[in-house]
Amino acid sequence: xxxxxxxxxxxxxxxxxxxxxxxxxxxxxxxxxxxxxxxxxxxxxxxxxxxxxxxxxxxxxxxxxxxxxxxxxxxxxxxxxxxxxxxxxxxxxxxxxxxxxxxxxxxxxxxxxxxxxxxxxxxxxxxxxxxxxxxxxxxxxxxxxxxxxxxxxxxxxxxxxxxxxxxxxxxxxxxxxxxxxxxxxxxxxxxxxxxxxxxxxxxxxxxxxxxxxxxxxxxxxxxxxxxxxxxxxxxxxxxxxxxxxxxxxxxxxxxxxxxxxxxxxxxxxxxxxxxxxxxxxxxxxxxxxxxxxxxxxxxxxxxx
Numbered sequence: 001x002x003x004x005x006x007x008x009x010x011x012x013x014x015x016x017x018x019x020x021x022x023x024x025x026x027x028x029x030x031x032x033x034x035x036x037x038x039x040x041x042x043x044x045x046x047x048x049x050x051x052x053x054x055x056x057x058x059x060x061x062x063x064x065x066x067x068x069x070x071x072x073x074x075x076x077x078x079x080x081x082x083x084x085x086x087x088x089x090x091x092x093x094x095x096x097x098x099x100x101x102x103x104x105x106x107x108x109x110x111x112x113x114x115x116x117x118x119x120x121x122x123x124x125x126x127x128x129x130x131x132x133x134x135x136x137x138x139x140x141x142x143x144x145x146x147x148x149x150x151x152x153x154x155x156x157x158x159x160x161x162x163x164x165x166x167x168x169x170x171x172x173x174x175x176x177x178x179x180x181x182x183x184x185x186x187x188x189x190x191x192x193x194x195x196x197x198x199x200x201x202x203x204x205x206x207x208x209x210x211x212x213x214x215x216x217x218x219x220x221x222x223x224x225x226x227x228x229x230x231x232x233x234x235x236x237x238x239x240x241x242x243x244x245x246x247x248x249x250x251x252x253x254x255x256x257x258x259x260x261x262x263x264x265x266x267x268x269x270x271x272x273x274x275x276x277x278x279x280x281x282x283x284x285x286x287x288x289x290x291x292x293x294x295x296x297x298x299x300x301x302x303x304x
Contacts, residue, residue: 036061036263042113043083048091049266052206052251052274053198054177057262058091060084063113064255064262066210067092068196072175073103076121077194077210078114078255082158085117089124102127103174106181108212108255109188110138111150112157119158129163130172132181135190136163147189147230149218184244186237186291187213195248207248209280213255214241214287216294224291225298237291241284249280259283 036046040061048058051066059065063080065088074097079085089099102125108114118139122129131139138144142159144151166172172179179196191212199205216224216237224234251274254260260283265274 053200055198070175075104077106079117082116085120109191116157149222152219184240206250209247209249210253245284252279
């Protein structure tokens with residue numbers, strides 16, 4: 001099933017497609033050197049940069065925000081913090097795009113460092129925010145609930161209005177752009193990973209996976225092993241790890257760029273390959289090890 005804009009939406013898009021700006025290639029920072037410090041804050045500014053084809057990094061040095069661009073409108077994944085929203089908008093404009101041409105805003109999970117800027121970005125672009133049902137409720141409320149392992153330690157964020165629900169495996173389409181959501185709960189109940197294909201001007205196409213955080217962080221009260229309070233949470237987390245390992249994944253992106261060593265993989269000074277078909281499997285294996293260690297700690301066991 002596809003999440004289509006419908007007849008009315010199609011007419012609107014066809015009517016406004018001519019107004020969607022193309023990027024100013026003079027502003028293309030594809031050859032720009034990385035300027036981020038080794039230990040950035042969430043809001044440390046970063047220049048925008050091309051990842052592959054129509055996919056661009058427009059986030060900060062500490063938190064990812066991904067722009068997928070087309071002549072029929074753009075899709076933005078994650079809004080970083082409330083403070084970073086203005087910087088994301090500036091990065092979009094630096095690339096020669098218009099913020100008003102962002103038609104959809106997606107999210108990885110319902111924490112203020114990734115969803116805090118979505119309300120402003122939604123307001124300034126007029127975009128529709130799309131999320132899986134488990135996350136949509138929290139986005140509209142501006143906070144998770146006790147099902148979120150970090151509920152007591154993560155402050156609320158500005159609520160997001162009128163979030164459109166999408167089903168797992170459903171395709172979100174906008175012109176040539178097609179994204180698929182994958183439920184990957186564990187870090188939060190609404191954690192979502194997104195996949196799509198991007199092709200460069202030479203016709204080289206890559207499968208891109210924006211895999212959500214897989215770290216079993218929590219506040220002081222939450223216990224993953226408390227099956228009575230949180231039934232099925234460990235099984236669901238392990239299923240998420242298996243899902244991420246199987247994602248179509250030539251290029252791995254993550255909500256925290258450091259988790260996938262993104263900046264070391266971009267630009268002429270890259271020290272690592274951007275393309276790695278095994279990256280999602282490695283990322284999932286790292287997450288599995290962290291979850292195993294957390295479970296062993298909660299159960300009072302000694303990890304090897």
